[in-house]
Amino acid sequence: MVINGEKKQVGITGYIIYNFAQIISFVSTLMTLTPGDMIFTGTPATGAGETFKEDHLQASIEGELLLDFKMI
Helix, strand or coil: CCEEECCCCCCCCCHCCCCCHHHHHHHHHHCCCCCCCCCCCCCCCCCCCCCCCCCCCEECCEEEEEEEEEHH
């Protein structure tokens, strides 16, 4: 996660506690998932990047920018 141009969170999927199938299965018991839905799972070991109103957040996986928005 990049917040206001500064890298705040870095992690790899190999360190997650539950695999993707387990996460999707659990969330599916709580709500109907549809194509395009996103599941946010928590904070990597490097810690959280605190966010505030008007912050610019960007997130990428393997260098591909997937999220790019401003907090309101």
